[in-house]
Amino acid sequence: MPPVFLEHPSSLEHETGPHPERPARMVAIERELTSRGWLGFERMRSPVIERSALEAVHPEAYVEAIRRVSLAGGGHLDPDTVVSEGSFDAALHAAGGAVRLVELVLDGEADFAFSAHRPPGHHALPQRAMGFCLFNSVAVAARYALGRCGLDRVMILDWDVHHGNGTNDIFHASDQVLFVSIHQSPLYPGTGRASDVGSGDGRGFTVNVPVPPGSGDPLYESLVQHVVVPLGRSFEPQLVLISAGYDAHRDDVLAGCEVTEAGFAAMARAMRRLCSSLGAPLGAVLEGGYALGALARSVAATMEAFVGPPALADEDGAVGVAPLAREARERLSEYWGALG
Numbered sequence: 001m002p003p004v005f006l007e008h009p010s011s012l013e014h015e016t017g018p019h020p021e022r023p024a025r026m027v028a029i030e031r032e033l034t035s036r037g038w039l040g041f042e043r044m045r046s047p048v049i050e051r052s053a054l055e056a057v058h059p060e061a062y063v064e065a066i067r068r069v070s071l072a073g074g075g076h077l078d079p080d081t082v083v084s085e086g087s088f089d090a091a092l093h094a095a096g097g098a099v100r101l102v103e104l105v106l107d108g109e110a111d112f113a114f115s116a117h118r119p120p121g122h123h124a125l126p127q128r129a130m131g132f133c134l135f136n137s138v139a140v141a142a143r144y145a146l147g148r149c150g151l152d153r154v155m156i157l158d159w160d161v162h163h164g165n166g167t168n169d170i171f172h173a174s175d176q177v178l179f180v181s182i183h184q185s186p187l188y189p190g191t192g193r194a195s196d197v198g199s200g201d202g203r204g205f206t207v208n209v210p211v212p213p214g215s216g217d218p219l220y221e222s223l224v225q226h227v228v229v230p231l232g233r234s235f236e237p238q239l240v241l242i243s244a245g246y247d248a249h250r251d252d253v254l255a256g257c258e259v260t261e262a263g264f265a266a267m268a269r270a271m272r273r274l275c276s277s278l279g280a281p282l283g284a285v286l287e288g289g290y291a292l293g294a295l296a297r298s299v300a301a302t303m304e305a306f307v308g309p310p311a312l313a314d315e316d317g318a319v320g321v322a323p324l325a326r327e328a329r330e331r332l333s334e335y336w337g338a339l340g
């Protein structure tokens with residue numbers, strides 16, 4: 001089955017003015033992938049999300065409020081989060097792409113899928129837009145997989161440099177979604193402390209791994225290999241979604257991390273190996289990433305890692321256990337014995 005790249009021209013109609021989260025991001029990705037023959041991916045237009053699937057995360061009144069603001073010409077929902085006339089439709093397609101991705105990989109119609117739209121989603125709370133995000137596409141997709149597709153266990157790895165506070169909160173009390181976020185701290189939105197492990201039945205199923213500014217490929221790769229992958233082996237997800245933001249890149253000015261294309265590729269290969277060992281389908285949903293060239297090359301590096309030649313089996317463990325990875329394992333061993 002060919003891998004699929006989900007997109008929609010409405011992503012260009014979400015107009016944000018002078019803003020880092022801008023239509024040129026999509027243009028840069030398209031240009032890079034065109035120059036590389038789309039890496040063998042089949043391009044597919046994302047449908048609009050079904051209202052019932054969207055409202056499984058966002059209450060109807062909130063969806064209607066976003067629709068009204070957008071159709072009235074838009075405005076600022078907060079100092080960072082802008083809506084234009086085209087934004088509501090763009091956000092419906094962004095969530096629709098993430099849901100279509102779930103259907104494609106679960107039905108075996110695609111070995112892997114990448115859903116690339118604007119606006120991003122991981123900061124959006126059920127009733128509040130924030131951090132450039134209107135609807136939480138990855139959360140809507142995960143809930144669709146659990147509800148409509150009948151899955152019991154979904155894992156979300158969020159490697160955007162900002163904490164995915166929306167996804168964190170939406171599944172805070174759930175033991176059906178293992179949410180793992182690696183993010184710079186301190187940084188917007190200020191949430192995602194290591195001590196936030198979820199609540200109720202969901203204790204231990206929210207995993208926050210804050211990293212300091214300056215963190216680069218070695219630390220990110222170590223955290224994925226020695227924390228994220230062992231968590232996945234213990235949880236045994238039936239589906240893995242990556243909230244794939246690229247603002248941890250060293251060229252990105254919205255944060256201070258130093259990840260490169262090679263680092264994103266290594267993390268993607270590690271997740272591919274995890275999924276193939278579990279027989280779990282894998283997909284990625286675009287979040288942030290504001291340095292156009294770095295964003296485009298990193299998206300391509302991720303896609304290439306998923307469809308390129310399989311990595312050597314002994315690549316697992318090739319990166320040493322960083323002190324922060326050791327600390328995270330010790331902390332998490334209370335909930336996940338295998339990490340002790």
Ligand SMILES: [Zn+2]
Nearest residue numbers: 160162247288
């Ligand atoms: Zn971000």
